[in-house]
Amino acid sequence: MQCRPLSGYAAGSPAYVYDQQADRMFVAGGAVMEKRIRAMYFSGTGTTEKVTTAVAYKMWELMDAAKKAGADGEKVRFTKAGNINFTPPEARKREYKFDENDIIVFGTPVIAGRVPNVLLKFLDTIAGGGAMAIPVVLYGNRNYDDALIELRNILENKGFHTVAGAAFIGEHSFSRKLAAGRPDAEDMKTADDFAGKAADKILGIINEAGGDNDKIETALEAACPVYVKGCDPIRPYYKPRDRKGNHINILKVKPKLHADKCNGCGICIEVCPMGSIKPEAPGVVDGICIKCCGCEKKCPTGALYFDDPGYLYHKEELELGYPDRKDPELFV
Secondary structure, three states: OOEEEOOOOOOOOOOEEEEOOOOEEEEOOEEEEEEEEEEEEOOOOOHHHHHHHHHHHHHHHHHHHHOOEEOOEEOEEEEEOOOEEOOOHHHHHOOOEOOOOEEEEEEEEOEOOEOOHHHHHHHOOOEOOOOEEEEEEEEOOOOOOOHHHHHHHHHHHOOOEEOOEEEEEOOOOOOOOOOOOOOOHHHHHHHHHHHHHHHHHHHHHHHHOOOOHHHHHHHHHHHOOOOOOOOOOOOOOOOOEOOOOOEOOOOOOOOEEOOOOOOOOOHHHHHOOOOOEOOOOOOOEOOOOOOOOHHHHHOOOOOEEOOOHHHHHHHHHHHHHOOOOOOOEEEO
């Protein structure tokens, strides 16, 4: 074992060394467990990012402040690791492997009541390695249906232990009226409260196990997966219908471009999560469109728009049918 002393500790503190081969820190009398907390998310318009990163940061803040100490010195340390944004297409080409020292706040938007189908292949490549995970979904005030339980199941199947979960509300991607401006200040307060409850649960498990990873693993196997709302088996994706019950097919609908309004800034190219807008043709969606509407909402000149009758009908029906504010749902 190759070890070196760590500097920066006050006189009388435990003698720390670092095992380079195992990438672990040790203190006299046992290992210092270092838990890494981060957010990992897909977020076309920024609403999922806003909630998941806030929850991860608050959890780290609270858990770091707790300074879980034993009789012989600090036993557990919590670090804020870099967040992972897998919205850009190139980010979904990388491999992501975690282990028992990771705590991931994992967020996706809800599309048609489920985890977006374009993410399923990528999510199947992630290796949980015994990490703790907190699935979080963002929906546009209609319903999250089976999205949260689906995300929970995916994470469990990939080797994560889901210790908590939540469904938050964000401004609907189709609309600037439905859940406008959400997540708002009230939602973010709820996010902080949720982070506190999740942090308390994790700290309780770690304390009960005395900082021993094997005992933590046993406790997690008994406590997980977290209960969340939804149906299992997972129901099919939600299909919009008109007032006569006829299905409205908007799968191939794409935004159109007011060429005279486009200034060529390239924001739409940057934000498209499918890479469907090319540098040589700003504003032109020539590939798959999941209707996250990031390009439309973030266009500074309003050059992108939708004119498909079925899409516009569905958008109006959503705005008329779900005007009342819905509250986040938390599961710990």
